Amino acid sequence: MGGAKQLLTNHPVTSGDAVGVELRPDSSSVGEDSSPRTVGAEIPPVAVEPPASGGRSCGERLAGALETCCADIGDDLHGRLPLYLSDWATTDGIRCTLGGSVKIFSASLFSYISSVLPAIVIGDLLFSSTGGQIGLPEVLVSTGMTGVIWAFIGGQPLCIIGVTMPVAIFTSVCYILSLELQVPFLPWMGWICVFSGIMHILLAASGAVHFVHKTTAFSCEIFGFFISVTYIYDALAQLLGPILSNRGIDAWSPLGSSAMVYLLRERSASFANACLATGTYIVCMALHRAPRWSLFTPRIRTALADYAAPLGIVIFTLVSYIPYVSEAVGDARLDVPENVFGPSGLLPSFDRSWLNPLLPGTEAAKHAAEAAAEATAEVLDRAGVNVTAGTLSLLEGAGRHSLKYWHVSTALAPALMLTALFFFDHNVSSKLAQDPKFHLQKPSAYHWDFSVLGLEVLLVGLFGVPPGNGLIPQAPLHTRALATVELQERASGSGHKETFHSVVETRWSNLIQSTAVLCSVFALPAIAVIPQGCLDGVFLFLGMAGFDGNELWERMWLMITQPSLRARELRFMGADTRYSRVQLYTAIQLAFVVLVFVLAKLPYIAVAFPLLIAVLIPCRIYWLPRLFTPAELDALDPPEPPPDSAREPEPMSPRAEPARPSPWPDGAAEGGGLHLGGSSTLSEAHQAL
16 A cells, blocks of 8 residues: 555645545555555544654564564464374374374384483483482483473474483583582583573574574584594593503592402403493494394394394393303492482482572572582592592582572573584484475474473473483484385495385374383383493494494595595596595594594583584585585585475385384495485484484
8 A cells, every 4th residue: 555655645635625536556565456446535633743763662663573583483383383283183194093003102112212222321421420410310301301391392293302412511511610610510500501591592583593404414424423433432431441540549448458459349340341341332233234134034134223222231231240240340330329219209319409499599509509519529439539639629619609690690601502502403403303305294393493492491400400402313213213114226226225205293202202211210220230331332332333324434434445446436426526625525524523522522611612513504604615616515515405306205116114213324224335425414323223
């Protein structure tokens, strides 16, 4: 109606006049009748006042700004809310079938095992790296609680939520900083989560989540390589540290034993755990590669590969109870609280309330600080660690000082780092779970999901448990387990590739596996029988298996491959890509891996390592095009195909097989070659289980 307004402005009338105005809508008007209309009306007297602030009040402008900021969240809700009931009531969007229900159950079981094992490993790592203030109960509660909430209100329920290794590294660094600042760790970590949760919501409302769609294999390969190296480093440090060091000579000696006898027992336990770790790693890797065997049927080989980690743990836990081995291992088993349950129910890792005392200056905050300092000293003493005077002073200082208001303000910087980490890690996980190759029928909800993640991060801060986000590779493996998989022979004849369709887009599988993880806290006494060496072996397995499908790992070995054999692999790059350019691209990625790893291990500034991970995206967008031509980047780091290009699967002639939640990337199990020209997008083999 802009034309009518202009006409009335050019021909003003006085009150009381009868007017006949021919209204012609603008050419910009869309969806309205363009024929002229004549309106005759008596215009009442109107008091004309100059418009204030452009004709809009402050409240209207604020409402308009909020509507604009939250438009992406509103679009996500508009797309997902009408489908909410079908997420619960149907298996194919129309009805509930028996085959779909069976698929939900099998996917729930697989997702539970692939979630609870990393939770056990990370819980044990956090217990030792935070002085016993965060352990297995907190990790299981966080993983289960956030997963249940996500299953009910998350936009994309196929994404699996849990505590990840980068979160464990970040939490350990925050603990060290809290000792240096003499800040109570758990309340300070709670404020970090509260501030970070608010930042998550603001980012989601601003539409910044769109930026994550610019993530390519360049960033994902570096991130996956960093996680694998961290797993291997932590496992080797745990295994070889007691053997190579003199730890135990000046340590506390049990009553009635000399220091030398105590040292020999410690060394015996260290060697026994090293043997158990080696055996666990060998068995896990052998089962992980079972799809390449010629023994058994394909279904059995796939099942062995899927459950390699739990089978390895069970086998060598039983071995550790052989009489002579059990004597050598001693009490070097998984650390869990001695009293798991009290009069009020489940107990945390030390004597505290589940509600985190966030208010500065309260008696609850002072009591929590004292209890935390005592728990840390007890853990160090039980581990036989010689506490230095400096460390003892830090512990006593942390116990004397409760949370202050200036402590709260210092949580803003770490909160920003945690937000940067989750912005990359969670959205990449969600993106992989909704990969176009799965041909999902229901829309995504990235902005709403990131705001829900912010609410969960804020909530875990109130309970003093570590935050969680989307898991890799559990999220894409969960989607794969709910799909129907068909094998199609490659055009080149080199093996087969998998094609997915008929994914059961449901909330039940996520809810079932999250509830099972939450209920695993009741099995903590049974988990305590696992030797420490078995967990270290699983660490090694997760690290080495994470290299499978990572093209950075493959290109790194290509650099030292025999030149006559290298040409066969380079054919995947295309004729226009010189090997020197492949070397430069690989060297840049390895340099970023080293930078992130070193930064994560440096004292005091390690908390900033998530920022370097987030910087990888703009580096790929703005810096790499200055070093490589578009053709070279298309070969080394090709852009993702548009979703419409993968809407429907290709027609298949071979047999259809039921979904198998295998950690192998497409075609890897069938002996496919090195595909340097196509990204595996941090494939399902990343941290594979």
